[in-house]
Amino acid sequence: MKKLLTIIICKLLRAVGKLIGKGSSMPGQIALKLCPDILNRIELPEHIIAITGSNGKTSTVEMIAHILTENGKTVAWNREGSNQIEGVTTMILSNATLSGRVKSDILLIESDERYAKKTFSYIKVTDYVITNLYRDQLTRNGHSEFVFDAIADSIQPDTRLILNADDPLVSVFGHERDNVVWFGADELSTDTKELSSVYNDGAYCPICKAPMEYTTHHYNHIGIYSCTKCGYHRQDTDYTVTAVDLNKGEIEINGRYKITLALKSLYNIYNILAAFTVASLVGIDGSKTAASMNDYVLKNGRVINFRLGSRRGTLLTSKHENSISYDHSIRVARACEDGADVLIIVDAVSRKYFTSDVSWLWDIDFEMLDDPNIHEIILAGAYVNDLAVRFSYTDIPGDKIHLFEDISEAAGYLNSGRSEYIYAITCFSDKDKFLSEVEVR
Amino acid sequence: MKILHLYHDIMNLYGDYANISALKRILEHSGEEVTVDRISLGGSAVFSEYDFIYIGSGTEKNQKTVLKDLEKYKDQLREYISADKPVLMTGNSFEMLGHMITDGSRVNYEGLDLYDFTTVEEKGKRFTDDIICKADFLEQPLVGFINKSSKVFNIRQRLFTTEFGLGDNDEGGYEGIHDHNFFGTHLTGPILMKNPHFLIYLAAIILGREPDTTHLEYERRGYKITLDKLSERAAK
Numbered sequence: 001m002k003k004l005l006t007i008i009i010c011k012l013l014r015a016v017g018k019l020i021g022k023g024s025s026m027p028g029q030i031a032l033k034l035c036p037d038i039l040n041r042i043e044l045p046e047h048i049i050a051i052t053g054s055n056g057k058t059s060t061v062e063m064i065a066h067i068l069t070e071n072g073k074t075v076a077w078n079r080e081g082s083n084q085i086e087g088v089t090t091m092i093l094s095n096a097t098l099s100g101r102v103k104s105d106i107l108l109i110e111s112d113e114r115y116a117k118k119t120f121s122y123i124k125v126t127d128y129v130i131t132n133l134y135r136d137q138l139t140r141n142g143h144s145e146f147v148f149d150a151i152a153d154s155i156q157p158d159t160r161l162i163l164n165a166d167d168p169l170v171s172v173f174g175h176e177r178d179n180v181v182w183f184g185a186d187e188l189s190t191d192t193k194e195l196s197s198v199y200n201d202g203a204y205c206p207i208c209k210a211p212m213e214y215t216t217h218h219y220n221h222i223g224i225y226s227c228t229k230c231g232y233h234r235q236d237t238d239y240t241v242t243a244v245d246l247n248k249g250e251i252e253i254n255g256r257y258k259i260t261l262a263l264k265s266l267y268n269i270y271n272i273l274a275a276f277t278v279a280s281l282v283g284i285d286g287s288k289t290a291a292s293m294n295d296y297v298l299k300n301g302r303v304i305n306f307r308l309g310s311r312r313g314t315l316l317t318s319k320h321e322n323s324i325s326y327d328h329s330i331r332v333a334r335a336c337e338d339g340a341d342v343l344i345i346v347d348a349v350s351r352k353y354f355t356s357d358v359s360w361l362w363d364i365d366f367e368m369l370d371d372p373n374i375h376e377i378i379l380a381g382a383y384v385n386d387l388a389v390r391f392s393y394t395d396i397p398g399d400k401i402h403l404f405e406d407i408s409e410a411a412g413y414l415n416s417g418r419s420e421y422i423y424a425i426t427c428f429s430d431k432d433k434f435l436s437e438v439e440v441r
Numbered sequence: 442m443k444i445l446h447l448y449h450d451i452m453n454l455y456g457d458y459a460n461i462s463a464l465k466r467i468l469e470h471s472g473e474e475v476t477v478d479r480i481s482l483g484g485s486a487v488f489s490e491y492d493f494i495y496i497g498s499g500t501e502k503n504q505k506t507v508l509k510d511l512e513k514y515k516d517q518l519r520e521y522i523s524a525d526k527p528v529l530m531t532g533n534s535f536e537m538l539g540h541m542i543t544d545g546s547r548v549n550y551e552g553l554d555l556y557d558f559t560t561v562e563e564k565g566k567r568f569t570d571d572i573i574c575k576a577d578f579l580e581q582p583l584v585g586f587i588n589k590s591s592k593v594f595n596i597r598q599r600l601f602t603t604e605f606g607l608g609d610n611d612e613g614g615y616e617g618i619h620d621h622n623f624f625g626t627h628l629t630g631p632i633l634m635k636n637p638h639f640l641i642y643l644a645a646i647i648l649g650r651e652p653d654t655t656h657l658e659y660e661r662r663g664y665k666i667t668l669d670k671l672s673e674r675a676a677k
Binding site: 135139140150357361363385389 | 451453454456458462482500501506567585586588590630635659660662663666670671
């Protein structure tokens with residue numbers, strides 16, 4: 001009776017919440033108050049796939065849901081992206097029958113990395129994808145090793161782990177463990193021999209702290225590595241990006257499946273590869289997955305094309321306090337051979353909590369914007385002075401850089417007399433302030 | 442002039458390296474030629490060759506690894522500080538100079554014991570906060586961010602009084618250690634970029650004269666905006 005009541009209340013609250021545009025965590029929060037072990041009482045599908053990590057969770061989950069649905073599977077998943085236990089509870093109860101059964105073939109859960117333990121103390125995960133461990137919102141998350149410990153606590157012994165072999169921090173989860181599936185990339189044409197990053201989170205072995213060596217870097221600390229002392233090394237992969245051609249905008253998986261990219265960059269290749277891996281393990285044929293992923297444009301609104309007067313541009317939603325996210329966006333802009341202007345906005349550091357910390361600006365490799373493809377750089381927002389200081393420590397000539405505290409004024413400047421493509425790089429917390437100034441296409 | 446940046450590649454969690462960039466620039470603007478030596482685990486350095494020494498913040502595990510290596514510098518470091526030479530340590534690096542660090546699993550690590558304060562880490566916890574604090578040697582307050590899993594007890598040589606945000610431990614009120622020209626604070630990241638007045642103060646110690654400060658326009662404006670935002674929040 002309590003179960004039935006909880007399910008009904010949660011479904012009702014969610015329905016009302018949708019009408020009035022409320023978030024998806026409140027109904028689950030109330031359900032957990034009414035019946036703290038409600039998740040134990042629900043009959044869940046045989047296949048429960050969870051995704052966590054610093055970056056790419058939402059995109060990867062969306063891609064997996066897309067592939068599986070297109071190939072005839074039914075999937076219950078947290079498409080709203082509420083990824084702590086409350087949001088996951090809302091999602092599960094919304095997908096449950098009144099008798100308490102989730103009928104979908106697959107339950108697909110995006111989980112917040114720090115609070116995964118709480119969520120998975122009620123749910124037996126069959127497959128657990130860990131995408132990467134990056135410096136992300138350090139003002140909230142501490143640092144990668146701290147997040148590592150939080151994720152480690154959430155792993156159940158029988159769960160099959162699906163791990164990014166190219167991230168030495170993530171690979172530790174599979175160290176001396178049997179049931180692991182590895183995904184990663186071979187040496188790629190876009191690789192560098194030397195590290196291209198302001199800092200190196202792969203400098204020392206995560207197991208024994210001796211120096212590590214890389215034969216190749218895909219980007220930042222992601223690459224092919226081995227410890228000089230204890231033998232810890234990058235594992236051979238079961239699912240592999242075997243080639244990448246950014247001019248054609250194409251990647252190749254396992255030497256045979258070609259997937260064309262909606263955005264010609266490395267930006268999404270690990271998300272695509274993780275989705276490919278999960279789809280394969282669920283039994284979807286590689287060629288079918290490739291067909292589903294060709295030119296796939298994410299619906300999560302992170303890449304948005306716009307017009308500003310006669311100019312065209314793309315907003316690359318990047319995460320403030322997440323330097324690798326910014327580095328990726330900068331690489332996309334730099335690859336624009338016809339020449340581009342770049343707009344960077346830092347107005348509110350976070351949308352969820354207050355902080356004035358700008359240390360993360362110093363972890364971003366802005367030096368990459370010192371490139372002939374980049375014509376002008378426009379810096380905007382309340383923290384424009386901190387951006388200006390950061391840029392004064394690059395070799396970018398000062399006359400290429402323009403400062404505006406006011407975002408409207410920055411948009412006004414961009415809308416007068418120039419014709420280059422525009423890349424706008426900013427965060428969820430600030431993107432609407434810019435999008436209100438342009439025509440979204 | 443010569444700057445020593447110790448453990449630059451393993452104690453560099455929050456853009457700490459930028460403290461060195463800021464110092465190098467202000468010293469160069471003041472007419473000095475500056476070299477920076479970056480020496481990490483397994484390296485060796487003669488402290489007396491340097492005009493300034495810096496260590497940044499690291500993960501708890503990395504700090505323990507560095508602590509073992511830092512042992513060898515214990516006597517040099519004591520002499521360097523006693524001779525009034527300037528040292529800055531940000532984040533959890535200064536904890537290594539105390540009597541003991543107890544980690545989250547209650548394992549004890551002996552510190553260099555240059556000071557008798559102790560550090561206790563709490564497992565699975567993170568203490569993070571925006572900060573406003575004051576130093577008795579600076580007119581304006583400092584702004585910054587603390588991000589730690591530890592509490593520090595019994596510091597006798599106080600550095601900052603806290604006006605807003607976290608301090609050494611739950612008792613509040615104080616943050617960091619200041620002895621001769623050694624400054625140890627849990628403020629993380631590029632605190633000298635964010636607090637140009639502290640940068641000027643340190644540069645003056647290193648130079649033995651007033652530095653040239655004409656290049657710090659954006660730094661000053663950035664500082665003021667952050668101070669205003671934090672003060673607004675503190676008033677609530």
